[in-house]
Amino acid sequence: MIDANKLTRPQDIRVDLQLVAEMVESGSRVLDVGCAEGTLLDYLVATKNVDGRGIELSQEGVNTCVAKGLSVVQGDADKDLVDYPDHAFDYALLSQTLQATHRPKDVIDQLLRVGKKAVVSFPNFAYWQCRAYLAVKGRMPMTSDLDYAWYETPNIHFCTLRDFTVLCQELNISIDECVLVGGKGQILNYEVNSMRANLFAAQGVFLLSRD
Amino acid sequence: MTIIPPTSNHHTVILGKDTPMPLDCGAMMSDITVAYNTYGTLNEDKSNAILICHALTGDQFAASRQPVTNKDGWWNILIGPGRILDTDKYFIVCSNVLGGCMGTTGPKEIDTETGKPYGLNFPIITIGDMVRLQALLQDYLEIPTWFSVVGGSMGGMQVLQWAAAYPERCFSAIPLATAAKHSAQNIAFHEVGRQAVMADPNWCSGKYLEEDKVPRAGLAVARMAAHVTYLSESALHRKFGRNLQDRESLTYGFDADFQVESYLRYQGMNFVDRFDANSYLYITRAMDYFDLARDHGTLANAFKGTETRFCVVSFSSDWLFPTSESKEVVKALNAAGANVSFVEIETDKGHDAFLLDVPEMLQTIGGFMESTARSRGIA
Structure with a gap:
């Protein structure tokens, strides 16, 4: 039996989740896609009083969420977002999951159909450590954040900050807000489309909307 | 305590x-x-x-x-x-x-x-x-x-x-x-069960209680067919495989040679003792009609x-x-x-x-x- 008291509580939240949470307005309706064990969702319910829902692939993840009192359905970002009505949520969140989807472009499209806004965070594959790893070792990068061997990684669609902003342009999606995070979790005040942003940001958090 | x-x-x-x-x-x-x-x-x-x-x-x-x-x-x-x-x-x-x-x-x-x-x-x-x-x-x-x-x-x-x-x-x-x-497949299975009950001469057009009879065979068959739908192919295989029931070899007859047959017959017969045939008809019908x-x-x-x-x-x-x-x-x-x-x-x-x-x-x-x-x- 899952002991609710032993579950991760809001104060333990990771920095990127914290940043995603900061982009969400209090009291809004939120769908967290790929919510894992519900850490972010739980945090949003506790601190921002959101009406939250989640989608999670693993049964264990869903069970943990349900034990926390969260409403989470077992499902897949690639397949199951189509089942939600248009603009059912104020925000659709996708944290550190984009690179693991089969059709990232369709998923982003769906996020902004289901949510009035979307918050997307992902690791930047053009981060200097990744580049150096590939350039020097000649092997697929493995860092502390991305510690899977190429043959077993769930991350099948890596992109760079630049790739992402170009895709947003193509899809007529506006980037309302963007926070870049360095390798040590520090916030970088670089322009998102700059060379140094693409080189020094380990991850990016984007607030998106479509007019 | x-x-x-x-x-x-x-x-x-x-x-x-x-x-x-x-x-x-x-x-x-x-x-x-x-x-x-x-x-x-x-x-x-x-x-x-x-x-x-x-x-x-x-x-x-x-x-x-x-x-x-x-x-x-x-x-x-x-x-x-x-x-x-x-x-x-x-x-x-x-x-x-x-x-x-x-x-x-x-x-x-x-x-x-x-x-x-x-x-x-x-x-x-x-x-x-x-x-x-x-x-x-x-x-x-x-x-x-x-x-x-x-x-x-x-x-x-x-x-x-x-x-x-x-x-x-x-x-x-x-x-x-x-x-x-209720899906078409489920309605179909229910219909098989109901027809099995109604084909039993002891069903007496539904008046078996007045006639002091019980459509045991029909209801048992209905239960046997339904019971298969409650299991899965792999569960049946895991439980019974092609194992024989209390015998070393096939009998070349229609006895329950296989464990799975014996199990189903047992399920059918047991069910008849505790369930009313007409209740089975009515309740299966209620499920068939369900469509929210x-x-x-x-x-x-x-x-x-x-x-x-x-x-x-x-x-x-x-x-x-x-x-x-x-x-x-x-x-x-x-x-x-x-x-x-x-x-x-x-x-x-x-x-x-x-x-x-x-x-x-x-x-x-x-x-x-x-x-x-x-x-x-x-x-």
């Missing part, structure tokens, strides 16, 4: 005495006997009551010894002191459905107008009628809101019907291994504006009520903006999994119950 909570068996109450209860078929029914059991104690706020809805061949003995078979309650795995449906914490009610044969008014009971068993004079009933009667029982027990309505298979249909018809009277709902409609979307235009409409919290569970090897059916329900609940959680449990146990010790299911329901109880303020 745990105090064993009061199990209160063999209650009956007559409902619809002053005001007859309307049925979906248009008939009115009065003086309906309801047989029910309760487990645990109702708290002062009356906020801890749970309704258990039983499946096609289930009964009110969810957590107590069944008087005919002398077997333990069919949901002992879930209900009891310290269990997920904790009888130290909740007040649990389980009633025999309308049309049943364990004490609630059904085709085998005496029609006071004729002095004979109803037989086929019993009106056609629906899942909606069953739930309407349960709502009368809820009124009688003076429980304003069920903390939860829980059930699997046909029990799950009742749960969905409850949530659609009386959303303000159920705080949470746990439909397991079920669907918002048709009743409400769309399935999402059935749950529009609901504040009930849902926990939907399906089982990967269930081909009678497959995961896709549960997902339809979840999709509709999401479209209605409902609070819904959903899990598909990986198991090879087939449709029957909801009745069995499947730890992942117990974890899901347990977590949901605990968190929902916290928000309902039930200690």
